[in-house]
Amino acid sequence: MTDSAVLWFRRDLRLGDLPALLAASARAPRVLGLFVLDDALLRPAGPVRTAFLHGCLAALNEQLDGRLLIVKGRPDEVVPRVAREFGASSVHISSDTGPYGRERDLLVSSEVELVATGSPYAVAPGRVLKDDGTPYKVFTPFHRAWERHGWRTPAETGADLVEWIDPQGFADRLSTGSSTVDGVNLPEPGEQAAVTAWERYRERLGDYPKTRDRADLSGTSRMSAYLRWGCVHPRTLLAELEERDEVYRKELCWREFYADVLWHRPETARRNFDRRFDNIEYDQDEDRFAAWQQGRTGYPIVDAGMRQLLAEGWMHNRVRMIVASFLVKDLHLPWWWGARHFMRHLVDGDLASNQHGWQWTAGSGTDAAPYFRVFNPTSQGEKFDPDGDYVRRYVPELRDVPGGKVHQPWKLPVAPAGYPAPLVDHAEERALALARYGAIKA
DNA sequence: TTTTGAGTTGTTCGA
DNA sequence: GTCGAACAACTCAAA
Numbered sequence: 483m484t485d486s487a488v489l490w491f492r493r494d495l496r497l498g499d500l501p502a503l504l505a506a507s508a509r510a511p512r513v514l515g516l517f518v519l520d521d522a523l524l525r526p527a528g529p530v531r532t533a534f535l536h537g538c539l540a541a542l543n544e545q546l547d548g549r550l551l552i553v554k555g556r557p558d559e560v561v562p563r564v565a566r567e568f569g570a571s572s573v574h575i576s577s578d579t580g581p582y583g584r585e586r587d588l589l590v591s592s593e594v595e596l597v598a599t600g601s602p603y604a605v606a607p608g609r610v611l612k613d614d615g616t617p618y619k620v621f622t623p624f625h626r627a628w629e630r631h632g633w634r635t636p637a638e639t640g641a642d643l644v645e646w647i648d649p650q651g652f653a654d655r656l657s658t659g660s661s662t663v664d665g666v667n668l669p670e671p672g673e674q675a676a677v678t679a680w681e682r683y684r685e686r687l688g689d690y691p692k693t694r695d696r697a698d699l700s701g702t703s704r705m706s707a708y709l710r711w712g713c714v715h716p717r718t719l720l721a722e723l724e725e726r727d728e729v730y731r732k733e734l735c736w737r738e739f740y741a742d743v744l745w746h747r748p749e750t751a752r753r754n755f756d757r758r759f760d761n762i763e764y765d766q767d768e769d770r771f772a773a774w775q776q777g778r779t780g781y782p783i784v785d786a787g788m789r790q791l792l793a794e795g796w797m798h799n800r801v802r803m804i805v806a807s808f809l810v811k812d813l814h815l816p817w818w819w820g821a822r823h824f825m826r827h828l829v830d831g832d833l834a835s836n837q838h839g840w841q842w843t844a845g846s847g848t849d850a851a852p853y854f855r856v857f858n859p860t861s862q863g864e865k866f867d868p869d870g871d872y873v874r875r876y877v878p879e880l881r882d883v884p885g886g887k888v889h890q891p892w893k894l895p896v897a898p899a900g901y902p903a904p905l906v907d908h909a910e911e912r913a914l915a916l917a918r919y920g921a922i923k924a
Numbered sequence: 925t926t927t928t929g930a931g932t933t934g935t936t937c938g939a
Numbered sequence: 940g941t942c943g944a945a946c947a948a949c950t951c952a953a954a
Contacts, residue, residue: 620930
């Protein structure tokens, strides 16, 4: 037993149910909390996710009575230096199972003793395997095996477990950056906010199966940003679900499935999971891409979604599928263009869920949508935003169009001022998409 | 090894 | 308006 240890926070910005903290406390009575602002990690993130991160760091710092050490730099340089400086013999982490995190941790572990305890998942990626020892490629059997595997109950941890080392005077110490972005409505950051949001949502969990697909209602839990930064662990949520919450539990499992897929196939963060789709013909139309990004396609549900993304750093899950289908199958643009845009703007942007969600839409992923499954943006709008409230909330040009009529503005006697005509004809583009997908099968 | 049942999220067409 | 079938085979998982 030595005197002190480092707890290096990454995507586990909390103190409750944190096994790495338990492990650190078993090694040393005095612990230094560290976060490394790593350019490589933050590069794909835009101002929104960065601001939310800073908010979470500020909240964590407050929980530690101002003793969180934030340092900018390369982890393989910063972490060993900090450990040396504070006389720590071990550095404790929760595993990061993404492609970048794995390489980074391998590099750091050649310099210091890196002790990994726990992961951001109820079941760590790589644990659920088929009887023959190979990973699952289809969700439903993975889900069955994942439920069978099970997970621990939440660990009892908290700030009072150790004495936190005060890093006052450490030369490179930074304070947290801004936790706001002009014009963007972000969720309240931090562990306490996550717990409060979850407690409030729990009362409405029973409605989840009925309302989760409705863009106009607040039927989803909006825990994604908190799960992204580990303000709360999925185990904590799972422990409070009941039998009847199967649909919600399944959604948490999707997050674990995609993390598992990325663990086994790290290259699929950039490339098609199914390499046969490398031959699909995509267009390279920057103007159409810009119209999609800005929410000026002339299809109201698509434009509302893209504008919600810019206004809130978040988009309703159903609408994410609609805009993704539109980019890939109506505009014929590469899925990774859309994936990159999402990763830049989403406050909950998670590499595994994002890249594989996009590949599902594009047809190139695990358990992919059959290629003939092309979302119709008009009927999806009418189905999941029946009164048009969602569209009017984000598209002011259509604010005076009543009810569900808002989904087909081109049918109105007078075209709404300032709103664009449809960028493409859906029926035509659908036929073209089917033809291109059919071509690679031949 | 072989066989069998099944596979997130949809649309369109024709009866 | 409502309903079922077609869309297309193919791969996966497990018995």
